[in-house]
Amino acid sequence: MLSQRSLSPILGVEITGVDASRLAGSEFAEIECAFFRGQVLVLPGQQLSPAQFVSFARRFGPPEPHVIDQFHHAEDPNILILSNRRKDGVPIGLADAGTYFHTDYSYLQVPARATMLYSIEVPRAGGDTLFANQYAAYDDLAESMKRRIGALVAVHHYGNRNVPDEMSRTAASPLTTEQKAKMPLITHPLVRSHPVTGRKALYAVSGSSYGIVGMADDEALELLDELAAHATQEKYVHRLAYRVGDVVVWDNASLLHSATLTDPDDPRTLWRITVKEAEAGLRADDVLAASFASRAS
Numbered sequence: 043m044l045s046q047r048s049l050s051p052i053l054g055v056e057i058t059g060v061d062a063s064r065l066a067g068s069e070f071a072e073i074e075c076a077f078f079r080g081q082v083l084v085l086p087g088q089q090l091s092p093a094q095f096v097s098f099a100r101r102f103g104p105p106e107p108h109v110i111d112q113f114h115h116a117e118d119p120n121i122l123i124l125s126n127r128r129k130d131g132v133p134i135g136l137a138d139a140g141t142y143f144h145t146d147y148s149y150l151q152v153p154a155r156a157t158m159l160y161s162i163e164v165p166r167a168g169g170d171t172l173f174a175n176q177y178a179a180y181d182d183l184a185e186s187m188k189r190r191i192g193a194l195v196a197v198h199h200y201g202n203r204n205v206p207d208e209m210s211r212t213a214a215s216p217l218t219t220e221q222k223a224k225m226p227l228i229t230h231p232l233v234r235s236h237p238v239t240g241r242k243a244l245y246a247v248s249g250s251s252y253g254i255v256g257m258a259d260d261e262a263l264e265l266l267d268e269l270a271a272h273a274t275q276e277k278y279v280h281r282l283a284y285r286v287g288d289v290v291v292w293d294n295a296s297l298l299h300s301a302t303l304t305d306p307d308d309p310r311t312l313w314r315i316t317v318k319e320a321e322a323g324l325r326a327d328d329v330l331a332a333s334f335a336s337r338a339s
């Protein structure tokens with residue numbers, strides 16, 4: 043048995059004493075189960091090369107390189123460099139990414155299963171990530187609201203619906219014209235059954251959701267804003283601080299998350315990989331779900 047501890051009553055699990063670059067199959071099975079139960083997984087004290095980090099990520103699912111391709115790692119495009127450092131006046135990574143509540147890749151048809159960060163350099167202050175438990179937020183809704191939204195489908199595209207000014211530090215990271223052209227409109231259920239655990243969660247009610255199919259825009263935005271305010275209340279949120287060497291993995295299907303702004307002159311660098319869910323109907327998810335259900339019981 044691996045050494046596990048809860049990070050907070052609302053979510054999060056830390057597993058110590060493991061090397062993410064050389065996990066036995068049985069160790070990974072335990073880690074994966076803890077991940078889906080805890081929603082945020084922390085593995086402290088890791089020392090990973092780019093190839094080792096990507097190999098670890100592949101055990102969770104297929105990596106999907108980020109649309110912002112100018113900050114892909116030179117050794118592997120599956121890694122996106124998040125950093126406020128500059129070299130010769132030129133940014134080496136994406137700064138201020140995702141400083142609003144959102145779910146990664148909810149603007150894609152096949153959204154992200156997990157996002158993982160490997161912490162390379164930690165600022166003197168700040169740089170935490172906020173995670174909001176969307177299982178709990180759904181569970182606590184009034185039955186009348188659950189009935190109202192149960193069959194609704196939200197319309198998504200890349201961006202932060204509450205901050206249209208692309209140059210704001212709390213907007214979605216700006217895209218080039220070519221990158222924008224790759225971003226179609228996408229729909230996802232507002233209440234989504236988790237593809238592995240089967241539990242219902244509010245899905246991406248903050249961030250990339252811009253409307254609801256068959257509903258007037260003003261009514262849709264009012265409902266989305268009401269749900270977002272409910273879903274990001276402090277009682278659902280855990281604040282995670284990073285240490286150098288932490289690998290942090292989070293479950294996008296059951297969480298909203300938000301980065302927090304840091305001092306641009308206080309160096310901070312992380313590597314990020316995002317892996318996608320299996321395509322709908324693929325057998326891989328059914329097998330994993332059955333395995334999770336048997337271990338969770």
Ligand SMILES: [Fe+2]
Pocket residue numbers: 140144145146299
């Ligand atoms: Fe994000």
